[in-house]
Amino acid sequence: MYWFRILLPACLVLTGLSLGQEPTEKPSDQDRERRAERTREPGESSSRDSRIDLSPPKDDAKNHPNSSIPSQPDSDVSDLGDVQEFHPWDPHKAIKDIEVGDFYFKKKNYRAALDRYREALEYKPQDALANFRLGQCLEKMNQPQEARLHYEEYLKILPHGPLAEEAQKQLQKLRGDEKK
Secondary structure: OHHHHHHHHHHHHHHHHHOOOOOOOOOOHHHHHHHHHHOOOOOOOHHHHHOOOOOOOOOHHHHOOOOOOOOOOOOOHHHHOOOOOOOOOOHHHHHHHHHHHHHHHHOOOHHHHHHHHHHHHHHOOOOHHHHHHHHHHHHHOOOHHHHHHHHHHHHHHOOOOOOHHHHHHHHHHHHHHHHO
């Protein structure tokens, strides 16, 4: 009972403080600015004070003469310098495409498998496994020249890889078929 008499007033004092009693200190300048921002007109921007200058530096055109993008749609693409086309890089999607391609390949749906292996190469152009599987698929679809290219690409990427021996065998077989 003694603890109850001590704890009850302490709890009441603490809950009174947490129930929204006003602090005794004065609001800072930052607090006043925040309140002023809340009372602005709806169409008024709060970013006027923090605008960033996006204009190019003074000598930008002189220092980087080929950096402008051609305004004419018919203009020569070589004017763009080293910049070429962007390719999406997503090795996770490439792995998933190979996985789905393997599923279709086992079901003997070679057209669907071919599409998935090619899509994997879009997301990861130098993927050795996708090249190897694409070679297998093209071989099943009776396209030996293109299959040979993908087996060779696999061997360029992984000359001593786990499927290198099989790729060599398939290449020899395809070259032998071409000589006949």
